[in-house]
Amino acid sequence: MAKILVCATNKGGEGKTTTSINLAEYASLILKKRVLLIDLDPQANLSGRYIAMDYDPAYKSGKIPPIHADYDAEQDEQWDGRSSIANIFYGEEAVPYPTSIEHLELLPAHSQKLLEAEAVTKNEVLEKVHMQLKYFVELPDLQKGYDLVIIDTPPSKGPLTIAAIKAATHLIIPAQMEQFSIEGIYGMLQLWKQESYKRSKATPITLVGILPNKYRDINLHREFLEELCMMPGIGSYVLPNPIKVRAVYSEILVEGARPKSIFELKKSHIAREECETICREILNKVLDHG
Ligand SMILES: Nc1ncnc2c1ncn2[C@@H]1O[C@H](COP(=O)(O)OP(=O)(O)OP(=O)(O)O)[C@@H](O)[C@H]1O
Numbered sequence: 001m002a003k004i005l006v007c008a009t010n011k012g013g014e015g016k017t018t019t020s021i022n023l024a025e026y027a028s029l030i031l032k033k034r035v036l037l038i039d040l041d042p043q044a045n046l047s048g049r050y051i052a053m054d055y056d057p058a059y060k061s062g063k064i065p066p067i068h069a070d071y072d073a074e075q076d077e078q079w080d081g082r083s084s085i086a087n088i089f090y091g092e093e094a095v096p097y098p099t100s101i102e103h104l105e106l107l108p109a110h111s112q113k114l115l116e117a118e119a120v121t122k123n124e125v126l127e128k129v130h131m132q133l134k135y136f137v138e139l140p141d142l143q144k145g146y147d148l149v150i151i152d153t154p155p156s157k158g159p160l161t162i163a164a165i166k167a168a169t170h171l172i173i174p175a176q177m178e179q180f181s182i183e184g185i186y187g188m189l190q191l192w193k194q195e196s197y198k199r200s201k202a203t204p205i206t207l208v209g210i211l212p213n214k215y216r217d218i219n220l221h222r223e224f225l226e227e228l229c230m231m232p233g234i235g236s237y238v239l240p241n242p243i244k245v246r247a248v249y250s251e252i253l254v255e256g257a258r259p260k261s262i263f264e265l266k267k268s269h270i271a272r273e274e275c276e277t278i279c280r281e282i283l284n285k286v287l288d289h290g
């Protein structure tokens, strides 16, 4: 069975996209697993890392995926040639894009279609949005085609994030060790618990952990981390190695950057060593080893 790992927290800028990138590239480049990345965030940050997104002519600042290489205008009369994860909310097929990394494929965002999917009425949201991603990842072709699906979510607890949580086998919550971020963790833990109660024993949603990110060795961060680790029912979920704040996480995102992945740095590079340790620790909990 493919594992479905969701990075989520309703607070913005905590490292959901960075964590999704790190884990997907570690799993594909180092572990040689077949990985599908899904960008469920209308901001489309994750998509832009792997494919050249187009601007949406209908909505300023909205992004749409490029024309897919498999598109044949003469044969595909029902398809406009662009494919995004938003398609699944409209009863359309979603065709992943290859990336420059072997074993790593992407289902990009479509800003406007994702925003519109979130705007359905309360009566329709369960069947039209909440359940659709779960149905999609359970399709036999997807289950056969990938070992790991990683879903990056928007900074909200809205219908798209709920859809991701319903589809998840595993959840990870990245968080800075700062006041508002800690409040965001509580909100996500609540969502996780609500979903856990609804699951059967055979299909749990496992909280892999709370991942402290952008960590600096300053009193503020140390004290928030210590406090979090002591909290009953929460402390045991805090992952032992925080991701330190390092410019390289932002530098690799710049167009044309070299190296373009943390895992192309020298093996002895401190950022690579640190990132590998964290990714190994997380993916050991997610992937079957046999
Ligand atoms: N450990 C880190 N060290 C330095 N910069 C980081 C680190 N983690 C993330 N960043 C940077 O912080 C910014 C926000 O990170 P990221 O985009 O991963 O957060 P996010 O939770 O996905 O944000 P959003 O909620 O807007 O989707 C990015 O510019 C990213 O490069």
Ligand SMILES: [Mg+2]
Residues within 6 Å of the ligand: 016, 017, 018, 041, 045, 152, 153
């Ligand atoms: Mg993001």
